[in-house]
Amino acid sequence: MPTLTPKQLKQYKDLGYVAPIDILSLEEAKEIKTEIEYIEKKWPDELIGLGRNNIHYISPVFDKVCHNSKILDAVESIIGKDILVGGTTLFIKEPDNKGFVSWHQDAKYIGFEPHNWVTAWLAITDSNEENGCMRMWPGTHKEKIRAHKDRFDKYNLLTRGQTVQNVPLKDTVPNILRAGQLSLHNPMIVHGSGLNKSNSRRIGFVIQSYIGTNVDQVIGKVYVQQARGKDSFNYHEHTKRPIELMSKEDVVLRIKANKELSKIFYNDASKKGKY
Numbered sequence: 381m382p383t384l385t386p387k388q389l390k391q392y393k394d395l396g397y398v399a400p401i402d403i404l405s406l407e408e409a410k411e412i413k414t415e416i417e418y419i420e421k422k423w424p425d426e427l428i429g430l431g432r433n434n435i436h437y438i439s440p441v442f443d444k445v446c447h448n449s450k451i452l453d454a455v456e457s458i459i460g461k462d463i464l465v466g467g468t469t470l471f472i473k474e475p476d477n478k479g480f481v482s483w484h485q486d487a488k489y490i491g492f493e494p495h496n497w498v499t500a501w502l503a504i505t506d507s508n509e510e511n512g513c514m515r516m517w518p519g520t521h522k523e524k525i526r527a528h529k530d531r532f533d534k535y536n537l538l539t540r541g542q543t544v545q546n547v548p549l550k551d552t553v554p555n556i557l558r559a560g561q562l563s564l565h566n567p568m569i570v571h572g573s574g575l576n577k578s579n580s581r582r583i584g585f586v587i588q589s590y591i592g593t594n595v596d597q598v599i600g601k602v603y604v605q606q607a608r609g610k611d612s613f614n615y616h617e618h619t620k621r622p623i624e625l626m627s628k629e630d631v632v633l634r635i636k637a638n639k640e641l642s643k644i645f646y647n648d649a650s651k652k653g654k655y
């Protein structure tokens with residue numbers, strides 16, 4: 381059942397994003413952080429580089445987040461009742477590291493058309509100005525896709541360092557979330573994030589994205605899960621959901637899905653970056 385209020389929907393329509401939306405308790409957010417730390421300790425290579433993508437294929441904890449009914453109710457308010465999970469990414473910003481996310485529009489490089497999709501950013505830790513929360517440039521979703529320059533900066537958390545230039549910082553706003561809260565942003569909004577100046581990790585789990593069943597992938601191939609409703613378009617290969625952590629079959633599926641994702645992200649790029 382769609383649950384965004386008319387005020388929240390107006391925010392999404394006018395500004396290009398809506399936040400904060402309460403989803404998880406602090407305790408639940410902490411359990412997800414613990415799952416990340418457990419995987420990192422037991423399988424140290426699993427979540428680095430390209431491995432930051434699609435953790436929901438190998439972890440029932442993350443799978444459960446993608447199918448969380450509070451998130452889906454909010455998403456349904458924006459894209460309708462037939463919803464697919466089109467992929468996920470962990471955006472982890474280490475403390476005392478120069479990691480940042482350049483200004484960009486998701487629609488520029490994700491390849492989902494038409495734009496009946498929304499990116500859900502779930503704060504696993506608090507996300508604020510000190511630790512490099514996302515900053516949004518409200519209203520830019522109403523304009524066209526801008527030119528992006530591939531910068532390949534080693535500290536940029538985006539694959540190819542794609543950057544919209546000359547963004548006026550004063551016109552951007554911080555998207556402050558406490559652990560367990562969610563924001564939803566439009567494919568066209570210009571956004572990015574700065575340095576983590578705190579002494580702990582900033583973690584965002586991003587469902588990138590929830591797509592309507594009428595949305596095709598025009599650059600490459602994507603695997604999907606049915607999150608709600610029914611898929612009468614059948615544009616994509618549907619996958620099953622994990623029932624245990626790191627099962628062999630799921631690991632193989634995730635490798636396949638991430639290889640396909642990499643082809644999409646580096647389509648037409650002059651070289652590959654580390655993600």
Ligand SMILES: O=C(O)CCC(=O)C(=O)O
Binds near residue numbers: 471501513514584588
């Ligand atoms: O986590 C961040 O700082 C940026 C993430 C992002 O660009 C996105 O979710 O679209």
